[in-house]
Amino acid sequence: MSDAAECIFCKIVSGELSCQKVYEDDKVLGILDIYPFAKGHCQIIPKRHVQWFYDMEDEEIAHLARVAKLVANKIKKAFNPDFVCSFVRGKRIPHVHIILFPIFEGDMLDRFFGALDLVQLFPGEIAKLAPGSVARKIRDA
Ligand SMILES: [Zn+2]
Numbered sequence: 265m266s267d268a269a270e271c272i273f274c275k276i277v278s279g280e281l282s283c284q285k286v287y288e289d290d291k292v293l294g295i296l297d298i299y300p301f302a303k304g305h306c307q308i309i310p311k312r313h314v315q316w317f318y319d320m321e322d323e324e325i326a327h328l329a330r331v332a333k334l335v336a337n338k339i340k341k342a343f344n345p346d347f348v349c350s351f352v353r354g355k356r357i358p359h360v361h362i363i364l365f366p367i368f369e370g371d372m373l374d375r376f377f378g379a380l381d382l383v384q385l386f387p388g389e390i391a392k393l394a395p396g397s398v399a400r401k402i403r404d405a
Contacts, residue, residue, distance in 0.1 A: 268313035273359040277311045286338070291324070292331045297363075301373055304339045305365040308332045315354040317362075332362040339366050349373065 268274045275281040277293055286306055287294030297305045308331050314320055320328070336348040345366030354360050367373050 268359075271313055271359050272357050273307075273309050273361065274313050277309070287331060287335050289331070292328055294331060294335045300365070302365050302367070302371070304343045304345075305363070306335055306339065308335055308362040308364065310360055314360055315358045317352050317354065317360050320360065328360070328362060332364060336364050339364060346374075349377070 272281065276283045276295065283293075283298075284296040285293065286296060287308070291311055292308065293311060294306055294308045297307050308328060310320065310324060310328055312324070317325055317328075332350060336350065339345070339348050343366045346369050347367055348364055349367050350362060350364050352360065352362050365373065367377075
């Protein structure tokens, strides 16, 4: 279990560390990443310390997702990228953060995610995984 006392995002929420806010309400904070992938790269974080999104209360994660959608639309309006990419982490900084960043076709991030296509499994390999049993295993878990 991660420790809120040592958490960078909790220190930002408490005001101990400074940030560039793009959104704030009583439950959620949206900030610019200090080591951005691109101009407009933001982190959407709950004010409560929790490491993994699947450990959040249903309404808490729903609200976090609503704020991420709102800020993604603001990034789209501010920078007019082709789209805004998003994923959720809790690993490097052990506090849920929805990462949002604009992507322009052919930019570094677009090429990075395009490169991931090269490591995806090919149909022959997928068949070896027996996808029916994989789906059943997840459904039945
Ligand atoms: Zn935290």
